[in-house]
Amino acid sequence: MKNIRIGIIGVGTMGTRHMNYLQDGLINGATVTALYETTKERAEWLKEHVSSEIEVFTDEDAFFRSGMADAVIIATPHYDHSKLAIKAFEHGLHVLCEKPAGVYTKQVREMNDAAQASGKVFSMMYNQRTNPLYQKLRELIMDGELGEIRRINWIITTWYRSQSYYDSGGWRATWAGEGGGVLINQCPHQLDLWQWMTGMMPERIRAFCYFGKHREIEVEDEVTAFTEYENGATGVFITTTGEAPGTNRLEIAGDRGKVIVENGKLHFWRLRVPEPEFNRTYQGGFGSPECWKVDIPVKGEETAHPGITQNFVDAIRKGTALLAPGEEGIKGLTLSNAMQLSTWLDDWVSLPINEDLYYQHLQEKMKNSSVKKENKSIALKVEGSY
Structure with a gap:
């Protein structure tokens, strides 16, 4: 070939x-x-x-x-x-x-x-997606080892950016230059992994994006979002570029156990019997399912x-x-757009989002963007960075 x-x-x-x-x-x-x-x-x-x-x-x-x-x-x-x-x-x-x-x-x-x-x-x-930790976690979820997912929490605040970083280009952290802040520039990988590993997209999102909270920028630099899923599961996503030291902690709980990914390690707690079964049969008042800490082999290197x-x-x-x-790129972007739109509307946003409504709000943001006219050509030439 x-x-x-x-x-x-x-x-x-x-x-x-x-x-x-x-x-x-x-x-x-x-x-x-x-x-x-x-x-x-x-x-x-x-x-x-x-x-x-x-x-x-x-x-x-x-x-x-x-x-x-x-x-x-x-x-x-x-x-x-x-x-x-x-x-x-x-x-x-x-x-x-x-x-x-x-x-x-x-x-x-x-x-x-x-x-x-x-x-x-x-x-x-x-x-x-080449990270063996996330591949293994996806495997555990898809094989049913966690059972039905009930809760997803991700705190990802290891994106610290100083004011000098944003000042290094007139296109940075502007609606006309980048189209958003931490969600569109730093977090696309996490938003993609969120749905890829779990195989789930939320039914609706309520988010609170803070624009220029920690830096003199016009886009979001801190976000807290709450998600609800068809099966009753919930999720929380927290991110910012203004926190030091930062945290990267992913926790997913199912009715058969819990997984935490933090500091480059995967921790898995497995219930001996599923929680719904324990709840249905246990008669002792106070008590909880027997839980095992299981060592999960994670092999390979991130390529x-x-x-x-x-x-x-x-x-x-x-x-x-x-x-x-490539067609899956729209999924993580949907989460990002929904979080911004929820903030702009100060309300819940159902998925799939109203794409025309989002675009209408984005156009208003771009129209009033602080990107100088002489810098707009730069925004089209300089590559966005992590």
């Missing part, structure tokens, strides 16, 4: 990482052959420093018409993800898209439709970005199942 020729769209922080591991030969069956970068200075630097076999483009149409790539990795600002993916599909290219899938679900739905119509391989760069890219290439060449199908 021939090597897959990959073109990278957006060669900023993440695009450069993808370029480097591809150039280093870390991906079997693939090579980087084309780069598309709209920042002229960056493009000139690339022309001088990358292999002469890699063509550098500064014109979008020229890049897509060149025939230099079989597949693309999109690593541009958030707003451009869907537009560029749709154009890639129209040119018969496979697509691997950086997170998030987009800024609002309406545009991502159009991207998903284009992907399905094209018949091409479409994947999301959800590299946290991160190269792991997702290798899986993407293998899907093209061998038909390997995708670890992170």
Whole structure:
């Protein structure tokens, strides 16, 4: 089988990482052959420093018409993800898209439709899905070891960002530049894992987003959200970029036990009998089900970005199942959009969300965004970072 020729769209922080591991030969069956970068200075630097076999483009149409790539990795600002993916599909290219899938679900739905119509391989760069801890937790849930899920709590506050970070670019933490704050920029992986590991999307969400609470920014930098599920389960999601030291603690309780993931370890407590059965048969008044602390073997290493890219290439060449199908990118984004919309409406939001209503509110935010006109072009050129 021939090597897959990959073109990278957006060669900023993440695009450069993808370029480097591809150039280093870390991906079997693939090579980087084309780069598309709209920042002229960056493009000139690339022309001088990358292999002469890699063509550098500064014109979008020229890049897509060149025939230099079989597949693309999109690593541009958030707003451009869907537009560029749709154009890639129209040119018969496979697509691997950086997170998030987009800024609002309406545009991502159009991207998903284009992907399905094209018949091409479409994947999301959800590299946290390669983490053996989260893979094992998903396995435990899907195999029924936890029983029916009753509660999901995730505190993820290890995103500390100083004011100088936000001041480093006029596009950062703005509605026009990034389309949101901690939910859209730092938390897409956790929001994806939340639904991927459990196989559940909530019925409704009530969220409290705080905009510019800890920093002089216009988007959310602290969020607490409460979710309700069809089976009666509940969830709490807490995140911020203004807390130090931060915490990353995921706790999932089911009617057969409980799992906690924290400090790089998985802890599993298993009930000897399911709680509903104990409750139905126990006659002793005070008491609780017998509980065992179980050591769960977690094998393997997190392969991160190269792991997702290798899986993407293998899907093209061998038909390997995708670890992170692109169409699933809309799920985590739905949670993010719903949390923002709930805050704007000061009310519960049911899923699926009213996409037109969300877009209407987002447009108002963008219209009044503090991004200066002279910086809007920068916002379209500089890649969003973690």
